[in-house]
Amino acid sequence: MIANVLLEIRFDWGTVADYLFDPIIIRALRETMVIASLAMVVGIVLGTVLGVMRVSRNPVANVAAGLYVWFWRATPVVLQLLILYFGLRQVIENDLFRDNWTRWRAAVITFGLNEAAYMAEIVRAGIGSVEPGQMDAAKSLGMTQLQALRRVILPQALRIMVPPTGNEFIAMLKNTSVAFAIGVVELLNAAKIQSARNFKIMELYTVAAFWYLVVVSAFSLLQAELERMLAAGERERPETLLSRAMSVMGGSRGI
Amino acid sequence: MSPNTTRNRLFLVASLALVPLLVFAACKDDKKTPSATSTPQATSAPTSAGATPPDVSGVPELQDGKLTIGSDIAYAPMEFFQPGTETPDGLDVALANAIGEYLGIEIEFVNSGFDGLIAALNTNDFDAVMSAMTINPERQQEVDFVPYLNVGTGILVEAGNPNTIQGLEDLCGLTVAVQLGTIQETMVRTQSDACTDAIDVVTFDTNPLAVEDLKTAGSDANLADYPVAYLDAQESDGALEVLSTQLEPAPYGVALRKDSDELQAILEQALQALVSSGEYEQILADWDLESAALPRD
Amino acid sequence: MSGEPMVRCLDVHKRFGRLEVLQGVNLDVARAEVVVLIGASGSGKTTLLRCINHLETLDSGRIYVDGELIGYRETNGRLREDSERAVARKRSAIGMVFQRFNLFPHLTALGNVIEAPVHVRKVPRKEAERLGRELLAKVGLADKVDEHPARLSGGQQQRVAIARALAMEPKLMLFDEPTSALDPELVGEVLDVMQSLAREGMTMIVVTHEMGFARGVAHSVVFMDEGQVVERGTPDQVFASPRQLRTQAFLRKIL
Numbered sequence: 001m002i003a004n005v006l007l008e009i010r011f012d013w014g015t016v017a018d019y020l021f022d023p024i025i026i027r028a029l030r031e032t033m034v035i036a037s038l039a040m041v042v043g044i045v046l047g048t049v050l051g052v053m054r055v056s057r058n059p060v061a062n063v064a065a066g067l068y069v070w071f072w073r074a075t076p077v078v079l080q081l082l083i084l085y086f087g088l089r090q091v092i093e094n095d096l097f098r099d100n101w102t103r104w105r106a107a108v109i110t111f112g113l114n115e116a117a118y119m120a121e122i123v124r125a126g127i128g129s130v131e132p133g134q135m136d137a138a139k140s141l142g143m144t145q146l147q148a149l150r151r152v153i154l155p156q157a158l159r160i161m162v163p164p165t166g167n168e169f170i171a172m173l174k175n176t177s178v179a180f181a182i183g184v185v186e187l188l189n190a191a192k193i194q195s196a197r198n199f200k201i202m203e204l205y206t207v208a209a210f211w212y213l214v215v216v217s218a219f220s221l222l223q224a225e226l227e228r229m230l231a232a233g234e235r236e237r238p239e240t241l242l243s244r245a246m247s248v249m250g251g252s253r254g255i
Numbered sequence: 256m257s258p259n260t261t262r263n264r265l266f267l268v269a270s271l272a273l274v275p276l277l278v279f280a281a282c283k284d285d286k287k288t289p290s291a292t293s294t295p296q297a298t299s300a301p302t303s304a305g306a307t308p309p310d311v312s313g314v315p316e317l318q319d320g321k322l323t324i325g326s327d328i329a330y331a332p333m334e335f336f337q338p339g340t341e342t343p344d345g346l347d348v349a350l351a352n353a354i355g356e357y358l359g360i361e362i363e364f365v366n367s368g369f370d371g372l373i374a375a376l377n378t379n380d381f382d383a384v385m386s387a388m389t390i391n392p393e394r395q396q397e398v399d400f401v402p403y404l405n406v407g408t409g410i411l412v413e414a415g416n417p418n419t420i421q422g423l424e425d426l427c428g429l430t431v432a433v434q435l436g437t438i439q440e441t442m443v444r445t446q447s448d449a450c451t452d453a454i455d456v457v458t459f460d461t462n463p464l465a466v467e468d469l470k471t472a473g474s475d476a477n478l479a480d481y482p483v484a485y486l487d488a489q490e491s492d493g494a495l496e497v498l499s500t501q502l503e504p505a506p507y508g509v510a511l512r513k514d515s516d517e518l519q520a521i522l523e524q525a526l527q528a529l530v531s532s533g534e535y536e537q538i539l540a541d542w543d544l545e546s547a548a549l550p551r552d
Numbered sequence: 553m554s555g556e557p558m559v560r561c562l563d564v565h566k567r568f569g570r571l572e573v574l575q576g577v578n579l580d581v582a583r584a585e586v587v588v589l590i591g592a593s594g595s596g597k598t599t600l601l602r603c604i605n606h607l608e609t610l611d612s613g614r615i616y617v618d619g620e621l622i623g624y625r626e627t628n629g630r631l632r633e634d635s636e637r638a639v640a641r642k643r644s645a646i647g648m649v650f651q652r653f654n655l656f657p658h659l660t661a662l663g664n665v666i667e668a669p670v671h672v673r674k675v676p677r678k679e680a681e682r683l684g685r686e687l688l689a690k691v692g693l694a695d696k697v698d699e700h701p702a703r704l705s706g707g708q709q710q711r712v713a714i715a716r717a718l719a720m721e722p723k724l725m726l727f728d729e730p731t732s733a734l735d736p737e738l739v740g741e742v743l744d745v746m747q748s749l750a751r752e753g754m755t756m757i758v759v760t761h762e763m764g765f766a767r768g769v770a771h772s773v774v775f776m777d778e779g780q781v782v783e784r785g786t787p788d789q790v791f792a793s794p795r796q797l798r799t800q801a802f803l804r805k806i807l
Contacts, residue, residue: 086464089471098472103457137654137713140605141668141720142644144636151671155658183432183457183468193458196370196436199397 015203019194020210028190029211035108035179035186036172042112043172044165047119052149054124065120072117077110078178084110085182107179115172122164126157159230166223170216187211308359309524314517316382321361323381324351324509327369329461330479332486332542333387334364346482346542347385350403353534354525368460370436373397376510382518384510387480389438391505399515400508401522404547407501408439409484411469411477414496418475422500428452432465432474439478442503470494478502482544506549556619558583558724558755559604564613566599566779573599575779577613581724581772584753588766588787591776592802597759600776601726604757605646606639617646618723644672647717651729653709655701661688661712662697665719673720680719687715691745707738714745725749727758763807767791775799 019025053065072080085106089098130153138148177188185193191208195201311317326347328334334345343364355362365381372384376398390400412420418429426443427450433440435458447454459465462479466487469477477484481501488497511519529535530549539545559581566574574596581587589597602608604615606623614631615622622642624631634642656664665684669675675683688697691711701709710730717725727746731739743765750756750769760766766773766787773790775783775798783790783799791807794800 085473086467086471089473090467103473131654133650133652133654134656136607137648137650137656139607139640140643140646140648141716142640142672143668144640147640147671151667152656156656180458180460181464183459183464183473185458189458192370193435197393197441199373199393201371201374 012200012203015200016206019204019207025190025207028185028187032173032176032186033215035176038108039111039115040169040172043115043119046116048123050116050120051123054120055127069117069120072114077114077175078181080114081110081179081182103182103184106182107184115168118168122161126161127153129160130156162227162230173215311358311360311521314521316515316518317360321363322355322383323363323365325365325367325372325375325381325384326386328366329463330387330483332482346544347387349538351385353529353538357525357528369434373510377512387507388510389505390508391438398510399513399519400510401519402506402508402549403526404507405504405549406507406547407481407504408442408478409481409501410498411484411487411495414494420476423502426454426476429475430455430457432457432459432468432477434459434462434465443478482547557581558618560616562614564603564615565611566603566608567611573779577781579781581755581757583755585771586750586756586769587772587774588770589757589759589774589776595776596779597776598728601728601757601759604726605643605648644720645723647720647722647725649713649717649727649730651732653713655709655713657701660698660700661693664712665716669719684719687718691715705738706734707741710742711745724755729759731762
């Protein structure tokens with residue numbers, strides 16, 4: 001019976017080979033990475049500010065950041081894209097605005113603003129994970145809370161924040177595909193567009209899956225290295241694939 | 256641990272376990288959930304096709320007395336949901352219902368994205384596709400068609416036609432919004448290849464989104480089937496206009512799987528009966544689309 | 553020792569929730585005086601210390617350090633909480649050494665010592681490093697300047713912590729059970745540093761169980777119980793002939 005099922009499968013590896021390095025696909029892959037990366041930058045920067053505001057004792061800062069996080073996490077990204085792109089363009093009929101608020105920029109900004117809400121929580125948790133004694137020591141030396149956060153707490157929180165932030169980036173890479181709602185083409189959509197023309201749906205999606213795997217795997221290796229570098233002050237530094245590979249290739253010099 | 260705490264924990268775990276179950280139950284029939292079974296509506300002209308409906312016993316897809324039709328129900332005036340309801344309406348729906356009434360079977364429309372309709376048909380998600388789908392060679396490799404309308408492509412632009420577009424060639428160097436997987440997408444891409452200044456083709460999952468892009472000046476034009484473009488212009492409160500030229504009129508067909516020979520025969524028969532009785536003309540007239548009638552051969 | 557006291561606590565009350573930890577503490581510490589605070593856990597010793605550099609707020613009462621009101625500002629006879637900047641400034645003149653060291657793990661020993669001088673007092677980095685090395689040499693850790701805290705023993709870490717506090721050139725040093733978390737054989741090196749500090753005329757308030765240190769170095773011993781100062785005197789007076797019953801009971805348990 002299994003043999004029958006296998007024989008029934010119509011899968012054209014030739015198509016996969018054809019499209020694997022197709023310029024349209026590669027360009028779309030680049031779009032995915034660029035959009036995701038830029039959005040993460042926005043998200044991390046804004047998210048750090050928001051996270052610090054969340055731990056602040058200033059009630060205005062605290063509540064404002066809380067509202068931001070609540071709103072941006074509660075609404076679906078697609079909806080946010082539609083509102084920020086189509087909605088704003090409909091309401092603001094100004095030519096200068098419309099010329100500059102392109103779908104691409106809207107996508108990056110929206111993803112970034114959305115991501116900031118999630119990063120804020122990661123930052124907040126990271127800050128909370130640092131021993132209270134650290135803040136005591138910093139304050140006793142005459143630092144303000146902000147100085148202490150910047151110089152003492154956040155650098156330590158960084159170690160804790162890397163794994164969840166890495167997760168967020170991986171999720172972001174995959175989420176960029178919903179930007180299709182406002183006409184932005186990235187890896188998954190490019191596969192979709194091609195498959196609509198040649199009807200080779202599985203084959204094209206296999207190509208997309210392949211590239212997602214490649215990008216995410218490469219990033220995971222980088223993340224492991226980053227975690228290792230941040231363990232600088234510890235007694236034991238974890239081995240990563242990369243560090244092991246480098247020492248095998250000779251002359252790692254204790255990297 | 257006190258008995259209360261244990262009981263509380265059990266309750267919490269139980270309710271958490273229920274969540275995925277509820278979600279699963281709710282989405283069980285995801286795509287397959289019928290939008291609504293549309294009962295055949297009475298048309299203004301009486302059916303003169305005869306008292307006895309034709310024999311459908313030899314048609315495997317109709318054995319349960321029902322024909323399931325896949326369609327992207329977001330393409331007024333061809334198919335759309337009556338506002339605020341889940342009842343499909345439109346020219347395609349009206350014709351399908353007339354066919355159903357003639358054959359004495361129920362018609363059930365299933366909502367599904369346009370670019371995946373053929374694939375879904377071929378995996379038996381439904382037995383026919385009626386979604387303003389133009390017959391073309393690429394599609395004919397995958398499915399068989401029963402032609403039922405003849406429609407051209409309309410060009411929708413900003414009122415006043417600021418880019419003075421008169422035909423396909425004028426789209427060179429501009430941005431055009433289309434729905435993914437439509438012949439309009441192919442049309443524009445082919446034209447772009449022939450341009451010196453390529454066309455920026457922006458594709459969307461649904462045509463309304465493409466029109467939205469035009470409305471918000473993200474694109475310079477939208478190409479869609481003429482009836483659709485015409486309707487969009489009417490409903491735009493003067494913001495959009497449709498050019499009078501209809502490009503490349505081509506037949507719409509009901510798509511069927513390649514092995515649905517009996518169904519194909521009976522549908523052709525039903526359509527012919529509707530044409531002979533004048534009901535076909537009447538339905539088109541109801542929708543102001545007499546111009547889309549199949550040419551009589 | 554003459555003139556205005558370095559520290560003056562007037563009727564200090566502090567409550568945590570419903571627990572009254574300080575119930576009217578009055579305490580003067582003269583310049584260059586070394587005061588050892590003893591008492592059972594929960595007696596309020598640590599809390600009092602943390603109130604002196606405003607790591608804890610007061611419910612009522614006042615604390616003056618070197619004539620300046622700590623943590624609050626008096627306007628028109630009313631007390632209002634001081635700005636964070638003002639509090640930080642006053643704190644920078646008060647050094648604190650914690651039971652668990654609270655060294656900054658992501659910085660080296662030298663890094664820990666120069667952090668506050670560079671970023672709070674804006675001392676030029678080279679200058680701060682020079683002074684830092686001197687201080688670390690003074691506490692006997694000249695060869696550990698570039699080590700991270702994780703590579704130092706408990707005693708070494710505490711000595712770095714002392715050097716770090718001293719780097720801000722404080723007028724007053726607060727020690728919160730500085731040797732309680734150390735292995736017995738490491739206690740001596742820390743007490744030695746504290747002793748030489750005392751000899752140099754630093755005003756010190758030390759919460760500790762090290763009675764040997766109290767006897768040998770302290771000018772005064774203050775016994776606290778249930779949030780109040782019960783007895784005060786020279787080490788001889790308090791240890792040999794305690795006047796209060798509670799003092800006697802406590803001493804019986806620990807000596």
